[in-house]
Amino acid sequence: MTIDELGEFGLIERIAGILPAAGKDVLVGIGDDVAVLEGGGGKVWLATCDVQVEGVHFLKEATNPYDLGRKALAINLSDIASAGGSPRFALVSLGLPRGLEADFVDGLYAGLREEARSYGVDVVGGNISGTRRGLFIDIFLLGEAERDEVKLRSGARVGEAILVTGSLGDAAAGVALLLEKSLSTSAGYAAIAQARRDRPSPRVAEGRLLGASRVVGAMTDISDGLAGDLGHIREKSGVGARLYAAALPVARENRTLALSARGDEWHFALQGGEDYELLFTAPKEAAAGLADLIRRETGSAVSVIGEIVEASRGGELELPDGRVVPLEAAGWDHMKAGKPGEAE
Amino acid sequence: MTIDELGEFGLIERIAGILPAAGKDVLVGIGDDVAVLEGGGGKVWLATCDVQVEGVHFLKEATNPYDLGRKALAINLSDIASAGGSPRFALVSLGLPRGLEADFVDGLYAGLREEARSYGVDVVGGNISGTRRGLFIDIFLLGEAERDEVKLRSGARVGEAILVTGSLGDAAAGVALLLEKSLSTSAGYAAIAQARRDRPSPRVAEGRLLGASRVVGAMTDISDGLAGDLGHIREKSGVGARLYAAALPVARENRTLALSARGDEWHFALQGGEDYELLFTAPKEAAAGLADLIRRETGSAVSVIGEIVEASRGGELELPDGRVVPLEAAGWDHMKAGKPGEAE
Numbered sequence: 001m002t003i004d005e006l007g008e009f010g011l012i013e014r015i016a017g018i019l020p021a022a023g024k025d026v027l028v029g030i031g032d033d034v035a036v037l038e039g040g041g042g043k044v045w046l047a048t049c050d051v052q053v054e055g056v057h058f059l060k061e062a063t064n065p066y067d068l069g070r071k072a073l074a075i076n077l078s079d080i081a082s083a084g085g086s087p088r089f090a091l092v093s094l095g096l097p098r099g100l101e102a103d104f105v106d107g108l109y110a111g112l113r114e115e116a117r118s119y120g121v122d123v124v125g126g127n128i129s130g131t132r133r134g135l136f137i138d139i140f141l142l143g144e145a146e147r148d149e150v151k152l153r154s155g156a157r158v159g160e161a162i163l164v165t166g167s168l169g170d171a172a173a174g175v176a177l178l179l180e181k182s183l184s185t186s187a188g189y190a191a192i193a194q195a196r197r198d199r200p201s202p203r204v205a206e207g208r209l210l211g212a213s214r215v216v217g218a219m220t221d222i223s224d225g226l227a228g229d230l231g232h233i234r235e236k237s238g239v240g241a242r243l244y245a246a247a248l249p250v251a252r253e254n255r256t257l258a259l260s261a262r263g264d265e266w267h268f269a270l271q272g273g274e275d276y277e278l279l280f281t282a283p284k285e286a287a288a289g290l291a292d293l294i295r296r297e298t299g300s301a302v303s304v305i306g307e308i309v310e311a312s313r314g315g316e317l318e319l320p321d322g323r324v325v326p327l328e329a330a331g332w333d334h335m336k337a338g339k340p341g342e343a344e
Numbered sequence: 345m346t347i348d349e350l351g352e353f354g355l356i357e358r359i360a361g362i363l364p365a366a367g368k369d370v371l372v373g374i375g376d377d378v379a380v381l382e383g384g385g386g387k388v389w390l391a392t393c394d395v396q397v398e399g400v401h402f403l404k405e406a407t408n409p410y411d412l413g414r415k416a417l418a419i420n421l422s423d424i425a426s427a428g429g430s431p432r433f434a435l436v437s438l439g440l441p442r443g444l445e446a447d448f449v450d451g452l453y454a455g456l457r458e459e460a461r462s463y464g465v466d467v468v469g470g471n472i473s474g475t476r477r478g479l480f481i482d483i484f485l486l487g488e489a490e491r492d493e494v495k496l497r498s499g500a501r502v503g504e505a506i507l508v509t510g511s512l513g514d515a516a517a518g519v520a521l522l523l524e525k526s527l528s529t530s531a532g533y534a535a536i537a538q539a540r541r542d543r544p545s546p547r548v549a550e551g552r553l554l555g556a557s558r559v560v561g562a563m564t565d566i567s568d569g570l571a572g573d574l575g576h577i578r579e580k581s582g583v584g585a586r587l588y589a590a591a592l593p594v595a596r597e598n599r600t601l602a603l604s605a606r607g608d609e610w611h612f613a614l615q616g617g618e619d620y621e622l623l624f625t626a627p628k629e630a631a632a633g634l635a636d637l638i639r640r641e642t643g644s645a646v647s648v649i650g651e652i653v654e655a656s657r658g659g660e661l662e663l664p665d666g667r668v669v670p671l672e673a674a675g676w677d678h679m680k681a682g683k684p685g686e687a688e
Contacts, residue, residue, distance in 0.1 A: 001446045008472055011449065018453040022466040026433070035468035037433055037486075040384060047469060049437045049484055055476035089370070089381055093393045093437075093482050102345045105355065109362040122366040124379035125391060128352055132399035133477055138437050140393055140484035142381075 032152050032236070033079045033220055034143070044150060046143040048079040054134035062178060065104045067198045069111025072137040075223065077119055077202035078276040080143035082221035084151045084211015087119055087204065092126035093138040100135065108137065119204050149211040151219035151280070156237035160217050160281040162306040163291065165203050167249045168226055170196035172272020173257050183261055189253035200276040205298045210280055213290060217308075219280040225273040227327050231315065233279070240313035243270075243306035243327060246320040266317070271328070281308055376496050376580070377423045377564055378487070388494060390487040392423040398478035406522060409448045411542045413455025416481040419567065421463055421546035422620040424487035426565035428495045428555015431463050431548065436470035437482040444479065452481065463548050493555040495563035495624070500581035504561050504625040506650040507635065509547050511593045512570055514540035516616020517601050527605055533597035544620040549642045554624055557634060561625040561652075569617040571671050575659065577623070584657035587614075587650035587671060590664040610661070615672070625652055 003011055012030070022029040027044060028036035034046040052072045054060050073090060080087045092112065096105070116123050121141070174197025177183055177190055185193070203221070210216045218233045226248075230241050248269050255265035262268070282290055284307070291302035309316070315327030347355055356374070366373040371388060372380035378390040396416045398404050417434060424431045436456065440449070460467050465485070518541025521527055521534055529537070547565070554560045562577045570592075574585050592613050599609035606612070626634055628651070635646035653660070659671030 002442075003440055003444045003446055003449060004442055006446055011446070011472060014446065015449065015453050018450065019457055019467050020461065022468060026466050026468050029466070029468045030470070032469075035433070035435065037468065040387075043384075045389075045486075047433065047435055047484075047486070049435045049469070049471050049482075051437055051439065051471060051473050051482070053439060053473050053475055056474045089379070089391065091379065091391055091393045091484060093395055093484075095395065095397060095480065096347055098346075098348055100347050102347050102350055102355070102358065105347060105359065106362065109359050113363055117364065122370050122373070123363050124366060124370050124373045124381065125376075125393070126374070127393050127395060128355060129395050129397050130400045131397055131478075131480075134475075136439065136475075136480070138393075138395070138482045140391075140435060140437075142389075142391070142486075 028152060033082045034085070036083070036150055039144065042147050044145055044147045046080050046083050046085040046145055046150070047140070048076055049138060049140045050075045050079065051136055051138040053136045060135070064198070065107030066111035068137065069108040070115040071198065071200060072139050073112055073115040073121070074200045074202045075276065076139045076141035077204055078200070078221040078223065080141060081202050081204045081207030082151070082219055082278060083145060084149050084207050084219065085143035085145035086208060087121045087141055087143040089142045090116060090121050090123045091140040092123060093140070094126065094128045095131040095136040096128065097131050097133055097135055119202070145211060151211055151216055153218055153220050153232045153236035156218035156233050156239050156281040156308045158239055158308050158310055159284065160308040161284045161287040161304050162230070162241060162243065162279070162281055162308060163287060163302055164222070164226070164249065164277055164279050164305050165206050165294065165300050165302055166277040167251060168275055168277065169250050169254045169258065169268030169272045171200065171274040172268040173254050174198070176257065176261050176268070180261065183257060185253050185257050189251065197274065200274065202276055203278045203300065206278055206294050206300050209294060209297055210278065210290070213293070215282045215286040215290065217281040219278060222275040222277045222279050223273060225271045226275070226279065227270040227315065229279055233281070234315060238311050240309040240311050240315065241306055241327070242309050242313070242316040242318060244318050247303060247305045249301065249303045372496060377426045378429070380427070380494055383488065386491050388489055388491045390424050390427050390429040390489055392420055393482060393484045394419045394423065395480055395482040397480045404479070408542070409451030410455035412481065413452040414459040415542065415544060416483050417456055417459040417465070418544045418546045419620065420483045420485040421548055422544070422565040422567065424485060425546050425548045425551030426495070426563055426622060427489065428493050428551050428563065429487035429489035430552060431465045431485055431487045433468045433486040434460060434465050435484040436467060437484070438470065438472045439475040439480040440472065441475050441477055441479055463546070489555060495555055495560055497562055497564050497576045497580035500562035500577050500583050500625040500652050502583055502652050502654055503628065504652040505628045505631040505648050506574070506585060506587065506623070506625055506652060507631060507646050508566070508570070508593065508621055508623050508649050509550050509638065509644050509646055510619070510621040511595060512619055512621065513594050513598045513602065513612030513616045515544065515618040516612040517598050518542070520601065520605050524605060527601060529597050529601050533595065541618065544618065546620055547622045547644065550622055550638050550644050553638060553641055554622065554634070557637070559626045559630040559634065563622060563624040566619040566621045566623050567617060569615045570619070570623065571614040571659065573623055577625070578659060582655050584653040584655050584659065585650055585671070586653050586657070586660040586662060588662050591647060591649045593645065593647045
C-alpha cells in the first residue's frame with residue numbers, strides 16, 4: 001500500500017498506532033493543533049511545527065521570499081493561537097538547493113524577522129541543509145499558556161454555537177486565480193485574494209482572548225478548510241455540527257468565483273484551506289458577548305456560523321433556501337494535494 | 345552571490361546578522377549546538393533541530409527505514425547530549441513523495457519509537473507534508489538541564505586538556521565504502537564502519553555526567569568532523585588548540601583506508617563528520633578522573649587528544665614523528681557537501 005492510498009489523516013492514525021502512550025508530562029500529544037507539555041507552576045508549553053515545500057505549498061517564481069518567510073512563521077503562529085497560547089521561541093530548519101541566490105535567503109529572513117517581531121517571538125536557532133532539488137522552510141514553534149486556558153479540538157458540547165473569526169475562502173480563491181488562468185474576478189478582489197493567500201494574518205491576540213475567556217469549548221485554526229477543521233472538532237469532541245451557509249463570512253466575489261470554478265458557491269469557503277482563521281465553540285448565550293469582545297479588542301470580526309448537534313447527525317450544511325445537505329469534510333489533504341505543484 | 349559561495353557557516357553568520365538580539369529568556373541563541381531557554385526554578389530548556397534529506401544525507405535504496413528513523417532522532421539526541429542535557433520531547437516533520445510505500449513509514453517510526461524509548465523521549469507531535477521528489481525527516485527535540493550544568497562551545501581555557509569519547513572516523517569510512525566501490529577493507533572493519541554510519545550512538549549518559557561534573561570547560565558533539573567542531577570551540581572560546589595525532593582514537597584499518605582513499609591517514613578522523621562523539625575540555629589534572637568516571641558509569645572510552653593553547657596559535661596537529669602541521673578546520677559543510685547525493 002502507498003501513503004497516497006492512506007491519505008494524510010490515515011497515515012497520522014497509523015503512526016499514532018506505532019508510537020507508545022506518552023509520559024505524564026505530555027498533557028496532549030499527537031492529534032491536536034499543538035502538543036501540550038507540562039511547564040510547572042500552572043504553565044504549559046505548546047509545541048508545533050509546519051513546513052512550506054517548494055512545488056507543493058508555493059511556486060518559487062510566483063513567490064516573494066519576504067512573504068514566504070512571514071507565511072512560514074504565520075502558519076505556526078496560527079497553531080499556537082488556536083490553543084489560546086502566546087508564541088515565544090522559533091527554530092528554523094532550511095533545506096536549500098545548490099545555486100540558490102543569497103538574496104533569496106536574505107528576503108526570507110527579513111520576512112521571518114518582521115513576523116517574529118510583530119508577535120513577540122525570538123528566532124533562537126535552527127539548521128541549514130542542502131537538498132537535491134527545491135527548497136523547504138520548516139519551522140518549530142514553542143508557545144506558552146496558562147494550563148487552564150488551553151483550548152483544544154476536543155471540548156465542544158451539543159447546543160453550543162460555532163463561531164469563526166474574519167472571512168473564509170479568500171486564500172483558496174487566491175490559489176485558484178494563480179493556477180487557473182481562465183478564471184477572472186475584479187481587480188480589487190483579486191488583490192484581496194492574493195494578499196490572503198500570500199500574507200495570512202494569524203489570530204494570535206484573538207486566540208489569547210478566547211483562551212482566557214472561560215466560555216470557549218473547542219478551538220482550532222482553519223488550515224485544511226472549514227469543513228475539514230470542523231471535522232476535527234467533531235471527531236475529537238464526539239459531536240455533530242450544523243452550519244448555516246447564509247451566515248458564513250464569504251465575499252460575494254468569492255462565491256461567484258467558486259461557482260464558476262467549482263460549480264459550488266460555497267466551495268472555497270468550506271473546502272479551500274489556508275484561511276488561518278480561528279474556529280471555536282461557545283454557549284449560545286455567550287456568543288454575542290465574545291464576538292463584541294474580540295471586535296473591540298482586536299478589530300477582528302467574529303461570525304456565528306452554526307451550532308453543535310448530536311454526533312449521530314454528522315456534519316450538515318443548511319443552504320440559504322432551507323435545504324440541508326451533508327457537509328463534506330474532505331478538506332485539504334496536505335499529502336495528497338500538492339496543489340500549486342499540480343500546475344507545473 | 346549564491347549560497348554555495350557563502351558556505352554553510354557564512355550563511356549562518358549572514359542570517360544571524362539579519363535577526364535582532366534575542367530577548368532575556370534566551371540564554372543562548374543562534375550559534376551553538378542547542379538554544380538554551382529560561383525554564384524557571386534553575387531549569388533551562390534546550391532546543392535543537394536536524395534533518396535527514398534523501399539524496400543528501402542518505403540514499404533511499406541503501407537505507408533501512410528503521411535505521412533512518414533511529415538516526416534521525418540520534419543526531420538530535422547528540423546535540424542535547426553535547427550541552428549536558430536530558431532529552432524529553434520530539435516533534436517529527438516528515439516530507440514524503442507521492443507513491444511512497446506505507447511500509448517505509450512504518451519502519452521509520454518503528455526506529456523512531458525504539459530510539460525514543462531508549463533515551464526516555466516522548467514523540468509528541470509533528471507534521472506530514474508532500475514533496476515533489478524525495479523524502480526528508482526533520483526532527484525538533486526539546487531537552488532540559490539544570491541551568492548551571494549546561495555546557496557550550498564557549499568555555500574552553502588555555503591549558504585545558506582536549507578529550508573525546510569513543511572512536512573517530514568510522515562513519516566517514518562507512519560513507520566512503522558505500523560510495524567508492526574501488527575501496528576495500530576487512531569484512532570486520534567494513535561492518536563496524538557501516539554500523540557507525542547507519543546507527544550512531546548518541547552519548548546522552550556521557551553528556552549528562554560531563555554536564556554535572558563541574559570541571560568541563562567547553563563541550564560539543566562531533567557532527568562536522570573533529571577539526572571542524574574543534575574549530576567551533578576555538579572560535580566561540582577565543583582559543584587555539586593542539587591535537588596529538590598519535591593520541592587520536594582511530595582504528596588502524598581506518599587510517600589505512602583514509603591513506604588509500606584520501607592520501608592522508610588522519611583524514612576520516614579529522615574531516616570525516618558524523619562521529620556523534622562528545623568533544624570537550626577540562627583541566628589537565630581532572631582529565632584522567634573524568635575519563636575513569638565515564639568509562640565506569642557508561643562503558644565508553646575517553647581519550648585525551650590534545651590541549652587548548654593561545655588563540656594566536658590557531659589549530660595545530662602534532663604528527664607521530666613530531667612535526668607540527670596546521671589543522672585544517674574545513675570539516676563537513678552540510679550545504680556544500682551532499683556527499684551521498686554526489687554518487688547518484
